[in-house]
Amino acid sequence: MSALAHGSPRVSAHLAVLAGDGIGPEVTAQAVRVLRAVAEAYGHIFELEPALVGGAAIDATGAPLPPETLALCQRADAVLFGAIGGPRWGPSDKVRPEQGLLALRKGLGLFANLRPVTVNPRLAAASPLKPELLAGVDLVVVRELTGGLYFGEKRRDAASAFDACVYTVPEIERVVRVAARLAQRRKKRLTSVDKANVLETSRLWRETAERVVRTEFPDVALEHQLVDSCAMLLVTRPAAFDVIVTENMFGDILTDEASVLAGSIGLLPSASLGEGPRGLYEPIHGSAPDIAGKGIANPYGTILSAAMLLRLSLGLAPEAAVVEAAVADALARGVLTADLTRERPVGTEEAGTAVIHALKRLAV
Numbered sequence: 001m002s003a004l005a006h007g008s009p010r011v012s013a014h015l016a017v018l019a020g021d022g023i024g025p026e027v028t029a030q031a032v033r034v035l036r037a038v039a040e041a042y043g044h045i046f047e048l049e050p051a052l053v054g055g056a057a058i059d060a061t062g063a064p065l066p067p068e069t070l071a072l073c074q075r076a077d078a079v080l081f082g083a084i085g086g087p088r089w090g091p092s093d094k095v096r097p098e099q100g101l102l103a104l105r106k107g108l109g110l111f112a113n114l115r116p117v118t119v120n121p122r123l124a125a126a127s128p129l130k131p132e133l134l135a136g137v138d139l140v141v142v143r144e145l146t147g148g149l150y151f152g153e154k155r156r157d158a159a160s161a162f163d164a165c166v167y168t169v170p171e172i173e174r175v176v177r178v179a180a181r182l183a184q185r186r187k188k189r190l191t192s193v194d195k196a197n198v199l200e201t202s203r204l205w206r207e208t209a210e211r212v213v214r215t216e217f218p219d220v221a222l223e224h225q226l227v228d229s230c231a232m233l234l235v236t237r238p239a240a241f242d243v244i245v246t247e248n249m250f251g252d253i254l255t256d257e258a259s260v261l262a263g264s265i266g267l268l269p270s271a272s273l274g275e276g277p278r279g280l281y282e283p284i285h286g287s288a289p290d291i292a293g294k295g296i297a298n299p300y301g302t303i304l305s306a307a308m309l310l311r312l313s314l315g316l317a318p319e320a321a322v323v324e325a326a327v328a329d330a331l332a333r334g335v336l337t338a339d340l341t342r343e344r345p346v347g348t349e350e351a352g353t354a355v356i357h358a359l360k361r362l363a364v
């Protein structure tokens with residue numbers, strides 16, 4: 001394959017690396033190798049500083065987001081994140097790993113979570129869906145990340161439990177603007193997903209999305225879709241979607257579903273963004289306790305998250321494109337982890353090595 005792109009002017013960046021739990025450290029290690037290879041190939045200086053988060057932080061300090069971890073992330077240019085959670089820290093425990101990630105998103109003001117979904121034709125067989133359904137799939141879900149049920153007031157007594165779902169107009173406006181700007185750079189189609197036939201927060205969401213897009217983005221075609229039928233359409237006509245914007249929990253659930261289009265949840269990257277250039281970059285999957293410690297997790301989603309970091313926080317678009325091309329090259333050569341193939345699957349490290357070899361060939 002021919003060389004793709006010349007790099008950008010030299011940058012010096014400070015990156016926080018929060019590997020977390022389960023397969024988090026395994027997949028993050030491969031993304032770190034790729035970032036080091038990018039730095040070496042293009043002459044950039046990346047200072048990669050590790051820190052504790054999630055269950056590992058609870059075990060070491062008692063807190064899922066130690067103050068020094070949050071302070072590091074607030075100083076850093078960007079955060080590379082693996083995954084947190086696992087059976088050792090039960091969902092009924094008072095202190096849980098997941099609280100660390102939620103607090104980090106809130107603490108960094110990361111309200112827009114971009115989750116792109118594309119289908120590599122080489123992987124059509126990895127998806128249970130018919131290949132003809134997958135042709136042309138190229139969508140991005142923009143998930144609101146710091147509101148809704150995950151952040152609402154919670155109460156519990158012996159006989160009942162309560163989770164509040166709250167959205168304010170400014171919270172909806174800002175994430176809709178992110179999605180509409182993205183749609184302007186793509187096919188100019190935006191689908192706002194809600195449950196406005198039932199939920200008051202969804203009715204506010206729909207009215208606000210309608211006003212923002214009609215008044216500020218008249219060139220973007222906006223449609224509204226109820227979340228239940230959207231879940232169905234995502235697997236029956238996925239190529240019809242361009243940009244989807246939705247609230248926190250709907251986006252969480254719909255993107256795990258959408259990963260089936262790509263072939264595995266291990267392939268999907270994400271970028272969590274706020275008002276400034278600092279972002280948090282993580283695969284959409286969790287800590288996968290069922291395969292942790294075996295060296296078989298798919299690292300491509302985390303490596304592609306590192307590519308998003310290069311592009312969106314460091315302004316290194318050519319380098320990001322080379323990393324993405326290197327992942328595509330590894331996939332094209334059949335370097336597939338066990339979630340993608342039953343025939344001679346490779347391990348996590350071997351997949352990372354294939355990306356680095358491709359990157360060295362492509363980077364000039």
Ligand SMILES: NC(=O)C1=CN([C@@H]2O[C@H](COP(=O)(O)OP(=O)(O)OC[C@H]3O[C@@H](n4cnc5c(N)ncnc54)[C@H](O)[C@@H]3O)[C@@H](O)[C@H]2O)C=CC1
Nearest residue numbers: 083084085086265266285286287288289290291297298339
């Ligand atoms: N951002 C984060 O750190 C997230 C953390 N979690 C936490 O992760 C833990 C496990 O949650 P689950 O519901 O099991 O979701 P999960 O995403 O960890 O795993 C779901 C399934 O996908 C597979 N899988 C996930 N990532 C993979 C990869 N890179 N390569 C190959 N296979 C992969 C797993 O083996 C499992 O069968 C829980 O404690 C949950 O709270 C869940 C989602 C996101």
Ligand SMILES: CC(C)CC(=O)C(=O)O
Nearest residue numbers: 098101102252284285286
């Ligand atoms: C707090 C997380 C565990 C929520 C989640 O599943 C995600 O962000 O994908």
Ligand SMILES: [Mg+2]
Nearest residue numbers: 252253256284
């Ligand atoms: Mg999730």
